[in-house]
Structures are given as structure tokens and as C-alpha cells.
Amino acid sequence: MTVIVYPDKDSLAKVTIARLCLAISDAGAQREHVHVAIAGGSVGSSLIAGLASSPLAAHVNWSQVHVWWVDERFVPATSPDRNHVAVDDALAALGLRAEHVHRMPSSDDADTPTQGAQAYAAELARFAQSGAPLPVFDVVVLGMGPDGHIASLFPHHPGLLVDSSGEPEQVSLGITDSPKPPSGRISLSLAAINRARHVWVAAWGAEKAPAIARAIAGDDREDTPAAAVSGLEQTLWLTDLAGAGDAAS
Numbered sequence: 001m002t003v004i005v006y007p008d009k010d011s012l013a014k015v016t017i018a019r020l021c022l023a024i025s026d027a028g029a030q031r032e033h034v035h036v037a038i039a040g041g042s043v044g045s046s047l048i049a050g051l052a053s054s055p056l057a058a059h060v061n062w063s064q065v066h067v068w069w070v071d072e073r074f075v076p077a078t079s080p081d082r083n084h085v086a087v088d089d090a091l092a093a094l095g096l097r098a099e100h101v102h103r104m105p106s107s108d109d110a111d112t113p114t115q116g117a118q119a120y121a122a123e124l125a126r127f128a129q130s131g132a133p134l135p136v137f138d139v140v141v142l143g144m145g146p147d148g149h150i151a152s153l154f155p156h157h158p159g160l161l162v163d164s165s166g167e168p169e170q171v172s173l174g175i176t177d178s179p180k181p182p183s184g185r186i187s188l189s190l191a192a193i194n195r196a197r198h199v200w201v202a203a204w205g206a207e208k209a210p211a212i213a214r215a216i217a218g219d220d221r222e223d224t225p226a227a228a229v230s231g232l233e234q235t236l237w238l239t240d241l242a243g244a245g246d247a248a249s
């Protein structure tokens with residue numbers, strides 16, 4: 001695990017956007033398809049939306065890039081609550097192929113979050129390397145809530161345990177009781193997230209400092225789900241001075 005502390009969230013965002021462009025460009029030099037999964041909340045709106053304005057974006061072959069979501073709110077497709085709505089324009093400006101933007105089903109597309117999660121699992125399998133349940137994501141960019149949740153995996157929520165219940169590995173799950181509104185969501189599972197080569201958690205501000213400190217210290221996943229994220233090649237925590245306050249003490 002690597003922790004990088006920036007002076008403030010603006011410098012964190014600028015550098016992370018550049019880091020993402022370089023990571024995608026490096027992956028594109030090694031593989032035909034590059035798979036990136038992004039979280040919602042301020043990470044999506046501040047980081048992904050800023051990609052088009054990065055000087056490095058011009059050096060990325062965006063036609064190779066697939067964008068997936070780590071989680072999504074199970075509301076109508078055009079609702080401002082949808083995570084993809086905040087980044088649709090940015091992705092279009094970058095010139096991604098329409099069929100490479102893999103939005104999670106909305107409540108217009110499926111009857112229940114679980115049905116939507118099953119449809120997303122089928123979409124992931126379509127783009128997986130032979131026999132795998134989902135593609136190996138080159139980068140997963142997560143946010144984290146003040147309670148230590150990542151994606152829509154919340155403390156003491158059964159969604160955290162789908163991978164350790166002995167059931168076949170579940171790549172996505174439907175949630176109907178999210179403590180963070182809206183209550184209906186679709187989320188990748190922890191196992192799906194941890195199949196990524198690079199997992200980055202971008203969380204900043206004093207409000208999240210206690211959860212950041214618990215996660216970095218390796219707290220129990222039930223209490224701090226963010227503590228359980230681990231990339232195959234890299235686990236990177238990106239925060240600012242305010243967010244690092246408790247970890248430093």
C-alpha cells in the first residue's frame with residue numbers, strides 16, 4: 001500500500017488526473033483493451049470530469065478505453081443522482097466509443113437492483129478474458145465515505161461478505177438498504193474490485209480522516225470496508241493534509 005498526501009484536494013485532483021492518463025496510456029501500450037472502473041460521488045465529478053482538460057489526455061488512445069462503474073444508484077436513467085450523469089459529457093469529449101461506456105442498469109432498465117446487478121455481471125463477463133467472470137481492470141478509482149464505505153459496500157452490510165460466504169464469487173450485487181441515499185444501488189463486490197491491477201482510493205478532508213486512518217491501519221473490513229481494498233499490483237491511497245491528519249498522529 002502506498003499513501004500520497006497532497007497539500008489540498010485541488011492538487012490531489014490535478015495530479016490524479018495526470019496519473020490516470022499515464023496509467024491508461026501505459027496499459028494501452030501493453031493491451032488492446034484498457035478497462036477502468038470509476039466510483040461516483042466527488043471522485044467521479046472532480047477527477048473523471050477533469051480528464052478532458054488534462055494536457056496528457058491528448059496522449060491517450062481513448063478508443064482502447066472501456067469505462068465501467070464501481071457502483072451506481074438504482075434510480076431513473078436521467079436522474080441527477082446517477083453517477084454516470086456527472087461524467088457523461090467528459091467521456092464524450094474524450095472520444096470513447098459508445099459501446100465502451102458500460103453504465104450500470106437504471107430503474108428504467110431493470111425491475112430490481114438485484115436484476116440490474118445480474119445484467120451488469122453478464123456485461124462484465126462479455127468483456128472478460130476467456131472464462132473469467134469479468135475483465136481485469138487496469139485501474140479502479142474509488143471514493144470513500146466518512147464511515148469508510150467504498151463503492152456501495154457499507155460497514156456491517158451483508159454485501160461485504162458475498163465473497164467469503166462460500167457462494168460462487170459474485171461480481172456485482174443489488175442493494176436496497178443503502179444508508180447513503182438513494183437506498184437502491186448496484187455495486188461491484190469487493191472481490192471484483194480487488195481483481196484490478198491498480199486500486200486507488202481518493203479521499204480527502206478532515207471529515208474522512210478517522211476512516212482513512214482506520215483503513216490504512218488495516219481495520220476489520222466489517223467496520224471499515226475501505227481497509228479491504230487491495231490491487232493485484234498496486235493499492236494507492238490519495239489524500240490531502242486534512243484527510244491524513246489522524247493517520248499521521
Ligand code: 6PG
Nearest residue numbers: 039040041042043143144145151
Ligand atoms: C456513491 C459513491 C460512493 C462515494 C463515496 C464518497 O455512489 O455514492 O460511489 O461510494 O464514492 O460515498 O463520496 P464523496 O467522494 O462524494 O464523498
